[in-house]
Amino acid sequence: MIKQTGGLASTALIFGAALAPEAFAQTAPTASVAASTQSDTSSFSAAYFAPYNPVTAGDMVSRIPGFELREGDERRGFGGSAGNLLINGERPSSKATPTDLLKRIPASDVARIDVVAGTNAQSDVRGQSQFVNVITRTTKKSASTSYTLGLRHIQFSNRIAWITQFSSSIPLGPTADLSLDIQSPTILGRAVNRDVLLSSSGAVTGSRLFVARPTFVGLQGSARLRWKPNAQNVVNFNAQYSPGWNVTNSFQVEALPNGYLSASILGRTEFPENYGLEVGGDWDHQIRSNLSTKLIVLASNGALDQWDSFEIYNAPSTRLTRIQDRLIQSGERIVRGRVKWTASSAHTLEFGAEGAFNFRETNLTITNQLPGKAPTPVLLPVADARIEETRGEIFASDIWTISPHLTVETGLNIEASRISQSGDQQQQRDFKYVKPRVIATYTLSPKDVLNASLTRDVSQLDFAEFSSAVDFVNTSTILGNPSLRPEQAWKMRVEWESRLTARTALTAAAFYDQIEDVRDLVVLNGQDAYGNIGKGRKIGLEVRATMPLSGLGLSNAELRLSGLVQQTRVTDPLTGKERSFSIPLERQGTPNGSMTLNGGNKDWAYVVNFRQNLPSLKSSWGIIMTQWAGRQEYRLAEAYDYVRKEPRLDLFLETTAFKPVTIRVSANNIFTSTETRTRSFYAGSRASGRVSRSEVRESDGASEASRVIGFQVSGRF
Numbered sequence: 001m002i003k004q005t006g007g008l009a010s011t012a013l014i015f016g017a018a019l020a021p022e023a024f025a026q027t028a029p030t031a032s033v034a035a036s037t038q039s040d041t042s043s044f045s046a047a048y049f050a051p052y053n054p055v056t057a058g059d060m061v062s063r064i065p066g067f068e069l070r071e072g073d074e075r076r077g078f079g080g081s082a083g084n085l086l087i088n089g090e091r092p093s094s095k096a097t098p099t100d101l102l103k104r105i106p107a108s109d110v111a112r113i114d115v116v117a118g119t120n121a122q123s124d125v126r127g128q129s130q131f132v133n134v135i136t137r138t139t140k141k142s143a144s145t146s147y148t149l150g151l152r153h154i155q156f157s158n159r160i161a162w163i164t165q166f167s168s169s170i171p172l173g174p175t176a177d178l179s180l181d182i183q184s185p186t187i188l189g190r191a192v193n194r195d196v197l198l199s200s201s202g203a204v205t206g207s208r209l210f211v212a213r214p215t216f217v218g219l220q221g222s223a224r225l226r227w228k229p230n231a232q233n234v235v236n237f238n239a240q241y242s243p244g245w246n247v248t249n250s251f252q253v254e255a256l257p258n259g260y261l262s263a264s265i266l267g268r269t270e271f272p273e274n275y276g277l278e279v280g281g282d283w284d285h286q287i288r289s290n291l292s293t294k295l296i297v298l299a300s301n302g303a304l305d306q307w308d309s310f311e312i313y314n315a316p317s318t319r320l321t322r323i324q325d326r327l328i329q330s331g332e333r334i335v336r337g338r339v340k341w342t343a344s345s346a347h348t349l350e351f352g353a354e355g356a357f358n359f360r361e362t363n364l365t366i367t368n369q370l371p372g373k374a375p376t377p378v379l380l381p382v383a384d385a386r387i388e389e390t391r392g393e394i395f396a397s398d399i400w401t402i403s404p405h406l407t408v409e410t411g412l413n414i415e416a417s418r419i420s421q422s423g424d425q426q427q428q429r430d431f432k433y434v435k436p437r438v439i440a441t442y443t444l445s446p447k448d449v450l451n452a453s454l455t456r457d458v459s460q461l462d463f464a465e466f467s468s469a470v471d472f473v474n475t476s477t478i479l480g481n482p483s484l485r486p487e488q489a490w491k492m493r494v495e496w497e498s499r500l501t502a503r504t505a506l507t508a509a510a511f512y513d514q515i516e517d518v519r520d521l522v523v524l525n526g527q528d529a530y531g532n533i534g535k536g537r538k539i540g541l542e543v544r545a546t547m548p549l550s551g552l553g554l555s556n557a558e559l560r561l562s563g564l565v566q567q568t569r570v571t572d573p574l575t576g577k578e579r580s581f582s583i584p585l586e587r588q589g590t591p592n593g594s595m596t597l598n599g600g601n602k603d604w605a606y607v608v609n610f611r612q613n614l615p616s617l618k619s620s621w622g623i624i625m626t627q628w629a630g631r632q633e634y635r636l637a638e639a640y641d642y643v644r645k646e647p648r649l650d651l652f653l654e655t656t657a658f659k660p661v662t663i664r665v666s667a668n669n670i671f672t673s674t675e676t677r678t679r680s681f682y683a684g685s686r687a688s689g690r691v692s693r694s695e696v697r698e699s700d701g702a703s704e705a706s707r708v709i710g711f712q713v714s715g716r717f
Helices: 004-018 046-052 057-061 098-103
Strands: 036-038 041-045 085-087 110-117 130-136 144-154 160-173 176-188 191-199 204-218 220-230 233-255 261-288 291-314 318-342 347-369 384-401 406-423 427-445 448-458 469-471 476-478 488-501 504-516 519-524 527-532 536-548 557-571 604-614 619-628 631-634 638-643 648-655 661-668 675-682 691-701 708-716
Touching: 041 046, 046 057, 046 110, 057 098, 057 110, 057 130, 085 098, 347 469, 476 527, 519 631
Parallel strands: 085 130
Antiparallel strands: 036 041, 041 110, 110 130, 144 160, 144 708, 160 176, 176 204, 176 220, 191 204, 191 691, 204 233, 220 233, 233 261, 261 291, 291 318, 318 347, 347 384, 384 406, 406 427, 427 448, 448 488, 469 476, 488 504, 504 536, 519 527, 536 557, 557 604, 604 619, 619 648, 631 638, 638 675, 648 661, 661 708, 675 691
């Protein structure tokens, strides 16, 4: 068992050993695969990635030393939600994640990948300390296609799901190419929760067993057309459609200490309608060599129809049928235009405007029906709601190249928005925000870059929190709150990046956020709701490192480390005491074994990735270890504490011995790292400090608490 403090200690020990001087005493790769480092840009040729036998551009980016792909933040509009990915110097006119976009590009289409540190006058992203630019080949005589076919078994499910993806790049002539992608992800799982029910004194008062069997079959088709009719114009068009078919069957039984049944729930959830649709495009026009314009248009729509049926029994004879029907429709429209002017060798100016319209409409009906009786509607505040936001923003920035070593970006965004809500509650509010930023990049040497930034940030509201939601199984209700405000923060960050060799890199960062209107759980009309609880702060350190291990006697081996330690503080509105941020389960992601560190608001997290190539066997193997701190959730009369005691351990084996395909066998979460949830109920409210009863849950199954065995074949033609 590894305790939280032990997790941090073990992380520090691993970092110290890996960063020992002998670890850096490596022989540089041959010239054909070396990464050239000039100023703030490192270029990696396609040959650099050859030992990894990549199938897609995503496989290549994941092997770049010291770089971490960021999916982008949930920020207002298009400009603020950028990740740190460019494709041919352009930010894709899509809100699809960078990971998904890279999986659609066959590795054979990639000419090189540039990694740029800090502010760059030619980049199409802002506010990133590091970004990657994937350069594809300009001359392609024929189509190239990559594919992935796989099977996986999730522990407890006794079912085998499939994974399929086909991505093709098709030249349409010397000035245009078309990219197509189709994939079908599936989840055939099983989740098991075991609760022990305790009194205030700790005596066992009962037990509970919950089992869910989700079946998800998805389909995603996307297309991207790039057309360059002449040297002055580039046009891109993107489209994506993602329908899904979901069904979940579940049951729950509750028993007294003597084993007699006290209650049961038999449930079924269906999604008759579930899809997302996005279309977008951009036009980049070069007016003169030092003056260009860009227009971006993006539109998306989605619908989710969820139908729940629960047959509820309470001993000795009470029976009840409860039906919930929830229909959600949402959409977004964005138009963004900007002008970029290279006024001189020292100054690049950019200015423009963005307009956006977002909406989300929720209709929720709940009925209870006793045997032989007519259904009775259940009244719930803010069950029907339509939220609309109309937003306008103007922006300007100046990238000032003070010297070959120092670049400073100053920027200012001014936005005004109106949020209106109709339905069960009607309200209209106006917001205005001024968002300045300063980002400086200093090249200490060809191998070392220092970045520092100060930005004013405004978060994106989650319109789902404006309407009420009910969880019957966990007997939990969250009221909709029409008075939600976005979090605002001053964010400061200093980051040092060092590339010691072509395959060795170290990045260390310190950050501090001063936050206003912290989003958390509040009390509204005597019930829990999302809301704002005042001022808070976040301070922390983040480290990333990549190093070969030949100096430690492991030839062709590489170690990657990502670690985060931070502290969040806010004043609890009920107790008046300082505490960490509350982290509701439905908003907190968890690492899935990928290279990306995902700590959220947790106190610490780390990912350790070891890989060794075995050239004589044309194979490679590796281990990924992931662990993160516990998380807490604070409600009116309840407190939740989630702890994952053991780290998650993934193991994989890849081989190219059976060309032209790559075969991968994986076992994720091989020791079945489970999560423990302690749910404490307070007398009156948490302010009383008196726990009246509690529940301790061990969770097995689902994606994060199951052993998943996978077999995958990928290749290209």
